[in-house]
Amino acid sequence: xxxxxxxxxxxxxxxxxxxxxxxxxxxxxxxxxxxxxxxxxxxxxxxxxxxxxxxxxxxxxxxxxxxxxxxxxxxxxxxxxxxxxxxxxxxxxxxxxxxxxxxxxxxxxxxxxxxxxxxxxxxxxxxxxxxxxxxxxxxxxxxxxxxxxxxxxxxxxxxxxxxxxxxxxxxxxxxxxxxxxxxxxxxxxxxxxxxxxxxxxxxxxxxxxxxxxxxxxxxxxxxxxxxxxxxxxxxxxxxxxxxxxxxxxxxxxxxxxxxxxxxxxxxxxxxxxxxxxxxxxxxxxxxxxxxxxxxxxxxxxxxxxxxxxxxxxxxxxxxxxxxxxxxxxxxxxxxxxxxxxxxxxxxxxxxxxxxxxxxxxxxxxxxx
Numbered sequence: 001x002x003x004x005x006x007x008x009x010x011x012x013x014x015x016x017x018x019x020x021x022x023x024x025x026x027x028x029x030x031x032x033x034x035x036x037x038x039x040x041x042x043x044x045x046x047x048x049x050x051x052x053x054x055x056x057x058x059x060x061x062x063x064x065x066x067x068x069x070x071x072x073x074x075x076x077x078x079x080x081x082x083x084x085x086x087x088x089x090x091x092x093x094x095x096x097x098x099x100x101x102x103x104x105x106x107x108x109x110x111x112x113x114x115x116x117x118x119x120x121x122x123x124x125x126x127x128x129x130x131x132x133x134x135x136x137x138x139x140x141x142x143x144x145x146x147x148x149x150x151x152x153x154x155x156x157x158x159x160x161x162x163x164x165x166x167x168x169x170x171x172x173x174x175x176x177x178x179x180x181x182x183x184x185x186x187x188x189x190x191x192x193x194x195x196x197x198x199x200x201x202x203x204x205x206x207x208x209x210x211x212x213x214x215x216x217x218x219x220x221x222x223x224x225x226x227x228x229x230x231x232x233x234x235x236x237x238x239x240x241x242x243x244x245x246x247x248x249x250x251x252x253x254x255x256x257x258x259x260x261x262x263x264x265x266x267x268x269x270x271x272x273x274x275x276x277x278x279x280x281x282x283x284x285x286x287x288x289x290x291x292x293x294x295x296x297x298x299x300x301x302x303x304x305x306x307x308x309x310x311x312x313x314x315x316x317x318x319x320x321x322x323x324x325x326x327x328x329x330x331x332x333x334x335x336x337x338x339x340x341x342x343x344x345x346x347x348x349x350x351x352x353x354x355x356x357x358x359x360x361x362x363x364x365x366x367x368x
Contacts, residue, residue, distance in 0.1 A: 007206070008163075008252075009208075011144075011167055013169075013171075013172060014169070014170070014171045015241070016172075016173070017174050017175045017234055018173065019171050019172065020051055020052055020171055020175075022055075023052065023055035023133070023135075023171065024056055026169055027056065027133070030089060030131040030169070031088075031131065032088055032089030032131050034060060034085065034087050035056065035060050035061075035087060035088075035090060036060070036061045036062070036063060036078070036081055036082045036085055036087040036090050036105075037060055037062045037063070037093050038063050038066060038090060038092050038098050038099075038102035038105070039062065039063070039066065039098050040065070040066045040068075040094055040095075040098055041064045041065065043093065043094045046137075047179055048175075048179060051175070051176060052091070052135060052176070060087075060091075061085030063078040063082075065077055066094065066098045067097065068097055068272060069097065069157075069266045069267065069273070070097045070098075070100055070101045070151055070152065071151065071153070072116055072151060072152075072153050074101050074151075075104055075105055075151060078102070079105045079108045082109055087130075088130060089130050089131040089132065090102045090105060090106055090132045090133075091132075091133045091134075091135060092134045092135065092143075092144070093135045094136070094137050094138070095137065095138040095188065096138070096140065096143035096150075096191075096273070099136065099141070099143040100143055100150055101149070102132060102134070103165045104116070104149040104151060106130045106132060107126070107129065107162070110126075110127045110128075110130075111127070116151055116158060116160060117153055126162060129164050131168045132167050133168060133170075133171065134167040134169070134170045135170075136170075136172065136176075136177075137180065138184065138244075139177060139185075139240035139241045139243065139244040140187070140188025140189060140190075140244050141191055141244065141273070141274075142245055142247045142248015142249065142251065143248060144170045144172075144248065145245050146165070146248050146251075147252070149165060150263075152266070152267050155267050155268055156267055157263045157264075157266060157267045170245070172238075172241040172245060173241075174234045174237035174238035174241055175237075177237045177241065178231055180231070182231065182320060183320065185224075185227050185228050186224075186228050186278075186316075186320050186321060187272050187278065189224040189240060189274070190274050190275070190277055190281070190316060191274030191277050192224075192240065192243050192244040193220050193247075193312065193315075194255075194258050194277040194278070194281050195213075195216075195247030195255070196213040196217045196243070196246065196247045196250060197281070197299055197308075197312070198251070198256035198258055198259060198347075199213045199250035199255060200250065200299060201256060201288065201296070201299070201351075202253045202254045202350040202352070203350060203352060204253045206253040209249065209250040209253045210253075212246045213247070213253075214299070214302045215302070216242075216244075216250060217243075217299060217302040218302045218303070219243040219246070221304060221305075221311070221315065222236075223236040223237075223239035223240045223243065224236075224240060224315065224319060225315065254347065254349075256288075256347060256350060256352065257347070257348040257351040257359075257360065258280050258281050258284040258347075259277065259345070259347035259348075260342045260343070260346075260348035261276070261280040261284065261342050261360060261363060261364065261367075262277045262279075263276075263342070263347070264337075264341035264342050265325070265338065267341065268334060268341065269328075269329060269330050269338075275321070275328065278316050279323060279325055279328065279367055280363065280367045281316070282309065282316070282323075283363050284351075285308070285309045287355075287359070288351065288352050289308075291353045292352050292353050295352050295353075296308035296309060323367075324368065325364065325367050325368045326368050335361060335364045336361070338364055339358075339360045339364060340357070342360040343360055348360070
């Protein structure tokens with residue numbers, strides 16, 4: 001008899017202020033002598049980078065050139081850094097972009113002839129990969145617990161999925177997020193909110209993820225406004241890190257139309273992914289609620305509100321999101337290209353109601 005579903009929650013997670021201090025011991029346990037830290041140049045000047053580097057307490061290599069929407073060139077550069085540094089493990093330190101690059105370079109190093117746009121299920125065997133530790137300094141993507149990496153090739157975002165991409169260890173240290181500016185705290189938090197809402201309303205059967213998504217929404221409703229207004233609030237920062245990780249776990253259920261709209265906005269218009277999600281989420285929720293009454297009832301309860309759509313929109317405004325795609329450099333002349341990519345993006349296939357290309361085009365127009 002074939003199983004009806006498969007549930008997997010294998011990642012080891014360390015949580016708490018100062019937990020990055022265990023990094024050296026954990027590297028030794030994994031047998032890593034010289035790790036490559038994958039990060040971005042903006043983070044290198046922060047206390048978070050200094051704390052992680054100090055915790056390693058030994059020589060390491062650093063690849064600092066990850067872009068906010070990572071590209072194939074970022075991956076190739078990091079692989080070169082890994083090889084030239086004679087590294088035997090990888091640390092992804094930063095936002096989802098750095099963690100996504102850190103994940104994928106292990107595959108690229110082990111399979112030098114593999115192309116990023118080549119499906120991994122077409123390969124005979126994926127070899128054992130180098131150990132990988134994910135240390136997020138933003139609370140949004142949930143990439144630290146994900147089985148996929150999102151890389152931009154040309155003007156398209158490619159989602160590369162394989163269970164081997166999972167981290168061996170995740171460190172969630174709220175102290176590493178206190179320097180995150182309010183705008184980035186808001187954008188990344190909006191990403192976590194979108195993950196939790198879309199994964200919960202996905203029709204895929206996964207009751208474990210449903211519970212995780214709802215508690216993630218509950219935590220975000222409480223903690224995100226506080227984290228934006230009081231950056232040194234460690235309770236809020238910690239709850240947002242946990243909620244973002246919960247969103248990353250929950251969306252193994254899959255996502256929805258907001259993500260199909262957001263991915264092209266990053267690939268074509270170069271919007272931050274979390275901001276892109278924030279800008280389209282209310283329109284998508286209104287669209288879904290009109291066609292499937294009650295779809296957000298339990299989301300509303302988790303948010304402590306009567307109307308989930310209104311509550312989500314209000315919270316995004318309260319944390320400083322300026323709505324209107326045109327306010328962020330998107331032109332109406334780009335909408336057809338955006339809609340063409342959005343309909344090809346697989347996330348909308350698990351939207352709570354079906355969408356057509358015209359629906360996606362109309363949602364872009366509504367979000368303008």
